[in-house]
Amino acid sequence: MQLTLGPIPFFWPKEQILAFYECLQDQPVERIYIGETICSKRREMRTQDWLDLAQMLGEQGKEVVLSTLTLIEAESELKQLKRLCAQGQFLVEANDMGAVQLLSQQHVPFVTGSAINIYNGRSLRRLQQAGMQRWNLPVELSQNSLRDTLSQAKELTKQALPEVEILAYGYLPLAYAARCFTARHRNLAKDDCGFCCIEYPQGIPLTSQNGESLFIMNGIQTMSAKRFDLLDQVSTMRDIGVDALRISPTQTDMSGVIARFHQAITEPQSMTTNAQHINLVDADSHCNGYWFGQPGMDQRAIELNE
Amino acid sequence: MRREFYGYFTPIFDLYQLFILSFEFYKLISNNYLAVFATNRNNIDSNQPQSTHLSIQCAFFNFEINHMELVCPAGNIPALKAAVEAGADAVYIGFKDDTNARSFAGLNFSGTKANKAVQLAHSKGTKLFVAINTFPQAQRWQTWQYAADQAADLGVDAIIAADIAVLDYISERHPNINLHLSVQGSATNREALAFYEQQFGIRRAVLPRVLSMAQLSHLSKTSPVELEVFGFGSLCIMAEGRCYLSSYLTDQSPNTGGVCSPAKDVEWVSTDQGQDTYLNGVLIDRFQAHEKAGYPTLCKGRFQAGEHTYHALEEPTSLNTLNLLPDLMQMGISAIKIEGRQRSPAYIAQVADIWRQAIDNASQGIKQQPKHWNNSLAALSEGHQTTLGAYHRPWQ
Structure with missing residues (x-):
């Protein structure tokens, strides 16, 4: 089972981005997804900067995947997407069907992100035909749905299944809009946003009027306020046939999170993993509902390994 | 198959085409446009959207009529009748299960009702579309397959679908049915549209409510398929098909x-101050006594961000693009969609009636619209407010 790191969802200064990746050199993540997936106006890192970073990480022995923008509207965004899809050196993660089209046209294998809607085995096989070699489960689907999707796909053809990746830790990406909620929060027009989301390196928390944490506003994206965390589900995921676990970057304790997941993968019987985990998890800040077919915000009690 | 309405200069008309042309000529003559010399299909370029453009070349001037379709919702037979009578070019419905994105109790059409709907619509020359636009999970795939077969058997004019498996199944099993990509398919750019066109032969796409007018205008020039846009009704502010807030x-x-x-x-909980609204135990909004408590659609609640409590995502408001209609027509947008299969027949009659007149006016080049149209539409809207939404860049 591979441990991967998703793209940074927030807008961080260039130095911070580079420093973040520099620290990963000795971390046990095998694959790293990089690139701007939320807003094309975030240009601390230009396309060339991302490509240079990809080169550097590649030289350090990491598998590098270039992750593409999720909501593509403007011609300039399409142009940028084309450049990433045509670079030929690194694998690309398609987060919009436009990217799927460009990559399949060039007969280049690709990964699909969780915003590509694959809800059943037939869709899985159809995108595999188009060149998809790995897919990320849509965030709202459960383990049962994943099992059914894989067995339906197996019934359809005998071909090997594409690799399965699952978001196992981080804030859930829940929605994308034309509107920038961060600019709106600052009473700024999107066209005149002043790139203000750089001031919110963990987004803007949104709570209900009685104080319940609900969402995080991150530019045009809405995320869950709770961290999705499937640390105690690693063996279940392995049994289902999951090939890779994704950690979505946040500002806090990345190396701790990576270490815990690494241990859960390599030493499945380790009780320390569970003990540490139980101390960390509480229903106010963590959630795992989607995995169990419940509302995403729910937190079901941690399962202990025997 | 798409119907080619107009050939070049020496067309061989079938009766239907003759009827359509006669009607267009009647509209022209009744508007004092004389000396019509020839008709031809506009835009030979095969990359252009395949909408039914009619270009009339006259002795003194050239102008263009875009036959823009008015596509209205219906959740039951009375609503369908209301839409047809008000002059909808097409009505869209869903079956009585969760194969469509308005799976509400007491709404939608069973098999026999759907059959009646097709007969009713077709008897008045109105098209009938069926939305099968949710994403089936493997366990229940048969339900979606059955819905697709049922729609094909009914002889509907188009199926509106979003899921890749559903599109794949229909294009393989029922290749003669017009496929429209649902707004839930979330295609917002020409490459995404090209994917669905090349893989499944979609004829039309309903666009998510996220594009500005400038972006839409650009897309209309390069899209490989006809475009349908939302004109009026409840406003989804997220890119449809990629919003998981509700789950x-x-x-x-x-x-x-x-x-x-x-x-x-x-x-709905009464309080000393007024009323609170909850969704699965989550407080969505808190209303004072003088405020009218709205339905707790989660993206339209009042939440706290920093020190402020406000409609952080969106206000309770409806989309109304009546003022943009002449521009949308000029772009060659093929159809305007009215949201609201959950609405009453009276609502649909009123909205469809205004939009029918507005489209007819705009197609005759009349730009002025009576003020009371917008007022009436506002009165029918959520919170009595309307917005141009993402079409209007400052909204974004």
């Missing part, structure tokens, strides 16, 4: 359950 708070989303902020999870 985060409840156990259903438009993709999985065909419903957003499901009624089964709604609670």
